[in-house]
Amino acid sequence: MLYFSKEGELINTESGNVYYKKALQILDDWNFGKTAFEIKTSGSTGIPKTIHLKRELIEASIEMTKKAFDLDDGHLFFCCLNIENIAGLMMLLRSQRLKGELMLVEPSADPLEKLGNLDYLFSDNRGRNVFAFVPLQLQKLLENEKYIQILKTAKTILVGGAALNTELKAKIADLYLPVFETYGMTETISHIAIKNIRLDEDTFNTLEGVEIKLNDAGCLMIKSPTTDFEWITTNDIVEIIENKTFKLIGRFDNIINSGGVKIQLEEIERKIEENIKIESRYFCFGIPDQQLGQKLVLIVESEEKRISKEQLSTILSKFEVPKEIYFVKKFSETSSSKVDKHKTIDEILNS
Template sequence: MVYISREGEVIRTDQTLDSVITLYDAWRNGLPEITLSTSGSTGAPKVISISRQALLASVRLTAGAFDLVSSDFFLCNLNTDYIGGKMMVIRAAETGCDLMAVHPSANPFDELKNQSALFARNRGSNFFSFVPLQLQNILQNESHVSLLRTAKAILVGGAPVSEEIRAEIQYRNLPVFETYGMTETVSHIALKDLRTNDAFFTALPGVTLATDEHGCLKIQSPSTLDQWITTHDVVEMVSPEKFILKGRRDNIINSGGVKIQAEEVERAIAGAFPGLAGFFCYGLPDDTLGQRLVLVLEGDAPEPDLSRLDLPRYHVPKEIIRVKEFARTPSGKTDKIKTIAS
């Protein structure tokens, strides 16, 4: 655990978290840029540099959206090798908030132990950010749910949020916001309030959206220094500021001339089989269809009855494949290509 107060007091019980202190101090001392690897959201992973100006713009977008002030308390439980973790530290340093950092475990609240009392005393002024797996684990512990209730805002991103998690959030009326963004946009540029049934993301003020000829989202933001970023994400524009995320362009499967968005089938499967975990859809080469849609299951997950799916015929997977364990990227996302290749 590392604790950095707004007055500059530092308490640490784990030397392996020194990178948090190093980043915090570097930012307060005028760090001109950061360098890190992208996750591949806009193409092959690559190393990029992000300027202080772009980082500041991102901080201001988030601070404006959630009215972040110096009396707030931040928890960093994300890997600071990636943009999500780095931005939690930089937001705290720039806003002048108290910051606590713990290891990015499956349930970060387990890491807090007695220190959770600090957040309990700061009710209404805590700022959390999780990946969906972390939030799912937290929601299974009532004392941890009580800690979530102390939050001013809770971010969740890095992977799709399941309907099961969303239902829990709505039932408990927790201030959780699903984020949309990537390394190239310097963290999130759009939010979805999961307390509502809205399917769309809403861009933060100052962010401009458009689509290219393939229906992929284009983004112009203060955090991109007003340069256009073209993503590989296929979207449906609801308004100039709102969009529904359909899936990645490279996850479109052409089966018998029918274009199938893999993520839409995955959402249908998740809705029909809410207890099913560890699966994805993929297009394998097929001599007749060009590509055939398959469902890939991880480990001993029960085999679903696909005839129950309310989908057009070509959108129902033709085959179920099992693998022992999914390959994953360094940031924890499922690597479909490596999983299939193995």
């Protein structure tokens, strides 16, 4: 674990750790005025690409986050996300720009496990702790009463990288934790919109300075201080409710054409989540098929057969029922802990 106090004190519990050395280099680069940083996109929907981020745009992102969550000097930033991806990198840099404290651990499913006796720092800083997780990490933490008490010390808990399931949202609301689901990407230098889960919001609200509109295909376009006030086009299909509010429908590249019927994969996943309890991760996908062009399949992360096509036919229309269900022991993941759907599918089809 790495810990930086606001007085500049450094605690490194693993001095030879390569990951922590990378973090220290990033912090040095920032504090000595490096003007641009290279970062890779997550690669969850394709081949990762390298993006160059200007310092002034990073600073603009930090300022937007500061205003959105009323952050000032002295907050403790807990980073357990991969620092080679945008979400982890920004947690490091926020701690420096906002003159806060930083606690860094290597990414894992149980990020609080290695804190040892340093968890008292969260209690001492109650109401000023800023956490960032992927949903899988938060779900794991909420299974442990000690961790729940730590999370209750939070000023803000950011969650992104994947959608939150209904059960997780309900638990967050029940515990009244200050959890915000984030929307953003490497190209926007992390989040540009947030959803307050504690208040059961179902739409994203853009941060100050962000403009949104739709292109002809119904995909979200974004202009903000972090895009240098240029419009960028995403692959996300959304419904704009008001100028500053939108509902995420799914990805444009997640629409498949199966025998002439267009199917939005996220819609099928939502119907399954709302009607059938599958206590594992899962996703829908379109794979090549000689007759249909593409056929809908369901992939479940489980060695047990937790669901059948017969069950699905009770909640889905004829064309929405997956043609096949595959059960796999473990999903492949990207470096940012997102499910690597393409790699998972390739492993299934080539096994």
